Amino acid sequence: MHNFDFVSPSTVEEAAAALQGDEAQALGGGQTLIPTMKQRLAAPTTLVSLTGIAGMSGVSSDGGALTIGGATTHATVADQAGAYPALAALAGGIGDPAVRNRGTIGGSLANNDPSACYPSAVLGSGATVVTNTREIAADDFFDGMFTTALDEGEIITAVRFPVPQAASYQKFLQPASRFALTGVFVAQYADGVRVAVTGASEGGVFRWSEAEAALSADFSAGALDGLSVSADGMIGDLHGTPEYRAHLIKVLTKRAVSAAA
Amino acid sequence: MPKDSGIGASSKRREDVRFLTGNGNYTDDININGQTYAHFIRSDVAHGTINSINTAAAEAMDGVIKVFTAADFAAAGGIPCGWQITDRDGNAMQEPKHPILAEGKVRHVGDPIAVVVAETLEAARDAAEAVEIDIDELPAVIDMKAALDDGATKVHDDLTSNLCFDWGFVEENREAVDAAFAEAAHVTSLDLVNNRLVANPMEPRVAIGDYNRSDDEYTLYTTSQNPHVIRLLMGAFVLSIPEHKLRVVAPDVGGGFGSKIYHYAEEAFCTFAAKVLNRPVKWTSTRAEAFVSDAHGRDHVTKIELALDADNKFTAIRTETYANMGAYLSTFAPAIPTWLHGTLMAGNYTTPLIYVNVKAVFTNTVPVDAYRGAGRPEATFQLERVIDKAARELGVDPAELRRQNFIKPDQFPYATPVAVEYDTGDYDATLDKVLELGDYNGFAARAAESAANGKLRGIGLANYIEACGIAPSNLVGQLGARAGLYESAKVRVNATGSISVFTGSHSHGQGHETTFAQVVADMIGLPEDQIDIVHGDTSKVPMGMGTYGSRSLAVGGSAMVRATEKIINKAKKIAAHLMEAAEDDIELKDGQFSVAGTDKSVAWGDVTLAAYVPHNYPLEDIEPGLEETAFYDPANFTYPSGSYLCEVEVDPDTGTVDVVAFTAADDFGNVINPMIVEGQVQGGLAQGIGQALRESAVYDDNGQLLSGSFMDYAMPRADDLPNLVVDHSSCTPCTHNPLGVKGCGEAGAIGSPPAVVNAVLDALNRAGHKVDHIDMPVSPARVWAAMNS
Numbered sequence A: 001m002h003n004f005d006f007v008s009p010s011t012v013e014e015a016a017a018a019l020q021g022d023e024a025q026a027l028g029g030g031q032t033l034i035p036t037m038k039q040r041l042a043a044p045t046t047l048v049s050l051t052g053i054a055g056m057s058g059v060s061s062d063g064g065a066l067t068i069g070g071a072t073t074h075a076t077v078a079d080q081a082g083a084y085p086a087l088a089a090l091a092g093g094i095g096d097p098a099v100r101n102r103g104t105i106g107g108s109l110a111n112n113d114p115s116a117c118y119p120s121a122v123l124g125s126g127a128t129v130v131t132n133t134r135e136i137a138a139d140d141f142f143d144g145m146f147t148t149a150l151d152e153g154e155i156i157t158a159v160r161f162p163v164p165q166a167a168s169y170q171k172f173l174q175p176a177s178r179f180a181l182t183g184v185f186v187a188q189y190a191d192g193v194r195v196a197v198t199g200a201s202e203g204g205v206f207r208w209s210e211a212e213a214a215l216s217a218d219f220s221a222g223a224l225d226g227l228s229v230s231a232d233g234m235i236g237d238l239h240g241t242p243e244y245r246a247h248l249i250k251v252l253t254k255r256a257v258s259a260a261a
Numbered sequence B: 001m002p003k004d005s006g007i008g009a010s011s012k013r014r015e016d017v018r019f020l021t022g023n024g025n026y027t028d029d030i031n032i033n034g035q036t037y038a039h040f041i042r043s044d045v046a047h048g049t050i051n052s053i054n055t056a057a058a059e060a061m062d063g064v065i066k067v068f069t070a071a072d073f074a075a076a077g078g079i080p081c082g083w084q085i086t087d088r089d090g091n092a093m094q095e096p097k098h099p100i101l102a103e104g105k106v107r108h109v110g111d112p113i114a115v116v117v118a119e120t121l122e123a124a125r126d127a128a129e130a131v132e133i134d135i136d137e138l139p140a141v142i143d144m145k146a147a148l149d150d151g152a153t154k155v156h157d158d159l160t161s162n163l164c165f166d167w168g169f170v171e172e173n174r175e176a177v178d179a180a181f182a183e184a185a186h187v188t189s190l191d192l193v194n195n196r197l198v199a200n201p202m203e204p205r206v207a208i209g210d211y212n213r214s215d216d217e218y219t220l221y222t223t224s225q226n227p228h229v230i231r232l233l234m235g236a237f238v239l240s241i242p243e244h245k246l247r248v249v250a251p252d253v254g255g256g257f258g259s260k261i262y263h264y265a266e267e268a269f270c271t272f273a274a275k276v277l278n279r280p281v282k283w284t285s286t287r288a289e290a291f292v293s294d295a296h297g298r299d300h301v302t303k304i305e306l307a308l309d310a311d312n313k314f315t316a317i318r319t320e321t322y323a324n325m326g327a328y329l330s331t332f333a334p335a336i337p338t339w340l341h342g343t344l345m346a347g348n349y350t351t352p353l354i355y356v357n358v359k360a361v362f363t364n365t366v367p368v369d370a371y372r373g374a375g376r377p378e379a380t381f382q383l384e385r386v387i388d389k390a391a392r393e394l395g396v397d398p399a400e401l402r403r404q405n406f407i408k409p410d411q412f413p414y415a416t417p418v419a420v421e422y423d424t425g426d427y428d429a430t431l432d433k434v435l436e437l438g439d440y441n442g443f444a445a446r447a448a449e450s451a452a453n454g455k456l457r458g459i460g461l462a463n464y465i466e467a468c469g470i471a472p473s474n475l476v477g478q479l480g481a482r483a484g485l486y487e488s489a490k491v492r493v494n495a496t497g498s499i500s501v502f503t504g505s506h507s508h509g510q511g512h513e514t515t516f517a518q519v520v521a522d523m524i525g526l527p528e529d530q531i532d533i534v535h536g537d538t539s540k541v542p543m544g545m546g547t548y549g550s551r552s553l554a555v556g557g558s559a560m561v562r563a564t565e566k567i568i569n570k571a572k573k574i575a576a577h578l579m580e581a582a583e584d585d586i587e588l589k590d591g592q593f594s595v596a597g598t599d600k601s602v603a604w605g606d607v608t609l610a611a612y613v614p615h616n617y618p619l620e621d622i623e624p625g626l627e628e629t630a631f632y633d634p635a636n637f638t639y640p641s642g643s644y645l646c647e648v649e650v651d652p653d654t655g656t657v658d659v660v661a662f663t664a665a666d667d668f669g670n671v672i673n674p675m676i677v678e679g680q681v682q683g684g685l686a687q688g689i690g691q692a693l694r695e696s697a698v699y700d701d702n703g704q705l706l707s708g709s710f711m712d713y714a715m716p717r718a719d720d721l722p723n724l725v726v727d728h729s730s731c732t733p734c735t736h737n738p739l740g741v742k743g744c745g746e747a748g749a750i751g752s753p754p755a756v757v758n759a760v761l762d763a764l765n766r767a768g769h770k771v772d773h774i775d776m777p778v779s780p781a782r783v784w785a786a787m788n789s
């Protein structure tokens, strides 16, 4: 690891100002960033810690929406997002206790790992990503593997989830990392069903629109029977071929619907 | 009644107190005044020509002491190989030089090119980024068969090809084996891969070199399974340091599984650099470095054929194996696919004719050497897979086909057609035991229950035999070993009666400090806490060939028994003198010497005190003191055996395999500490199940290790395993060592992979999927692909 300065601001404004510095970078739980720095693949000169900012941590519920502070740990979401059980369960299934006690929702979304869990919940819920400068709809936020709509130095301060009538996240574990080899988040709202898929596509998290249409008409596993996902553009690696991932998407979507219904 | 101490007692592991409370003394815990830090710069390409290395900028940086390259080692030897194989034509294997730092060429990702030594590790790592290395990349040789094509790129320019050796065993049987196949009523053949593994012990490797100018003595602290072997190899072959000027210490070592047997470049580097710099030099491997610098294991590609007669008796076995050596020959590499593999191809069966062909191949990958089981898992996997396939083809019960071909208890000692003689065994007994404990007959009901839950259930069996307790020195000498494989022990009885045992065996998780003390305590009749086991330091222990091949108790323990017998004999002489009785009448029981038929007795401590305070002592007959050394060279290998039964559930939607039950019935001969044996088997099973379902070191065509971290290399975890049922009540003691022990360290890893794979294939075939084989790791994706092809 290279040397760096560490600042721990107490307001979002101070953090945003600190992030204007040359080679400054936000630090959430450090579960992704610190290992990268230890491997010398990243060498920010200043780390701006977000976890000490009052108001950026915690879960609040209000009129059908659940708002989670951008620096809220996975463990806190697992514990306190009872109003949205599928989301709490997703957070409780990330990594191990050490990772969940440090890692944050803002860090996970900003990183947008193609195998991460949270992006599927955000996209599958049509959530809103709130930053220090604007609000970004989920559909506009994710921009392919490891890329998002965030500007340089922009801070995710909160994420607002509309609470669905029913939802479920089904994660198929990659055997080594236990990230999602493929994961599917299904959420049913009054105005339709959303299906978001993580871990599978070279384009990162995406919505399976045919399944959404079928499930919006008939929210049952059987509604998916005739559908299939093309292997084109799916990830192929040590742990699974594109065909296998395409197949898993359908299996997991069915399981999610059965679990939610 | 279970005993509560001595042989047969499940004494608690005394070493766990320090391990579990953070008080272990591992190599990285050692820090020497004035110590410097070494950082290895390693190749990030698999194959290339080094055009230039410019160290000037790095050497000018703050805190940097020196940057070493191959030029600094011009006078040093290469890392030696400890075993020479003779090929089918009687020629010695091709043996390339293995330099400490790359000379002109890099040959695998991770091959060390230069080393920065600095005041701090961070300074060394910073400076490493300033070392300019210009490499022209060459095509990487990765696939073993392609490596043997005419005109293939050569890993070593000075060798004639990438073929290290082409070995035939037993070459004289070749034609008879072919003839048996021509006459066979049925032939089953199978192509399979034994997947390459990374040992991944919990503690990565560490080396600290220290040099003392005043007496010209070197000390190397290292994470080794055999410090004396390192002293011999490094002193004699690499650095030309006489053994009396070189001390090697391997303190607490956090697991090895074979990967810490070998002499590694980092050890020689730190020892050498310590003198050059006149400062201690420390290197601690990162996990990422371990993946590309610890020797890997397995990596065989095999075709096996089994011939059967009309009565389903095995008549012949023929195999052809490509064994990956990696880029250089690691210490024992050539012995693994040959003598530790070919000699096991008879398994537990009476097959009269066997021919094994092994082509060892150089590739641009990390060197491959022994990993828990070493050659024997590869043999067992082939055999137990092909037998299962034969049973399916013939429509017979796989347990019965095996039983029908077993060597029967009255046939021992049994000479196999592959040059070994099994002393004892009872294969029906372990098979019966495992079928009973695993409720083989109740499988149908469990399968029906799984089916009701939408799962496919399968059951898989495997038997194994292994050759442990390595090894008779004269025999291995004939087979190409460049070392003997005896073991030493020194038993020092202190004046007040407590005992220090210095053993050449090294404990790195096996629990020797407990087990070995139990043996000596039992022989004399003392409380176990009166005995301390000392190991891992060449300045304390007379000599040692170390720990691997399940040899510690069978060979090291035997040496300890012999030394203790000498002690007892001498102590009896002293006791006889003290009690004015005839030596032949002296009995030792519970730490008391008595004269047979009388009530005269004298305590152990009185005798030991007399030995050191010899006022009333037979000085004309015996020397004072009570300390004895013994070397033990085994007469034969030991042959543990067993039967393993695995039950799996396969999720037909995803191909996920869940091991729902696993039963192991082993014959280890006599057992000193049942609890430790159970733990050894469980650990081996975890690794074997890991190999079968998860672990795999995979290179891409460019020689990049795709599974180079725990993000992609899938270690088995506790929640991947069912409750492991382990039984070792079947016992046919070894006939040629004093304890009657056979060794238990590798069994689990040897017998379990075929049991798991057989179970998966059983599940699929029962469900109507005609699948003959799935290569390990049997991942969900592979199972799904097999079901849908």
Ligand SMILES: Cc1cc2nc3c(=O)[nH]c(=O)nc-3n(C[C@H](O)[C@H](O)[C@H](O)COP(=O)(O)OP(=O)(O)OC[C@H]3O[C@@H](n4cnc5c(N)ncnc54)[C@H](O)[C@@H]3O)c2cc1C
Pocket: A025, A026, A027, A028, A029, A030, A031, A032, A033, A034, A050, A070, A071, A093, A094, A095, A096, A099, A102, A103, A104, A105, A106, A107, A108, A110, A111, A113, A115, A116, A117, A118, A154, A155, A156, A157, A177, A178, A179, A180
């Ligand atoms: C062993 C292990 C297992 C894991 N398993 C899983 C898993 O199963 N599923 C899963 O989804 N994830 C998994 N993760 C990843 C984990 O969820 C991390 O918490 C997450 O990827 C990063 O969050 P962080 O808070 O630690 O971010 P950091 O590492 O601190 O930062 C990551 C990136 O986000 C930026 N950043 C951080 N916070 C913000 C913010 N509020 N606004 C803008 N940018 C920000 C940083 O600058 C950096 O670029 C695992 C990680 C580990 C180490």
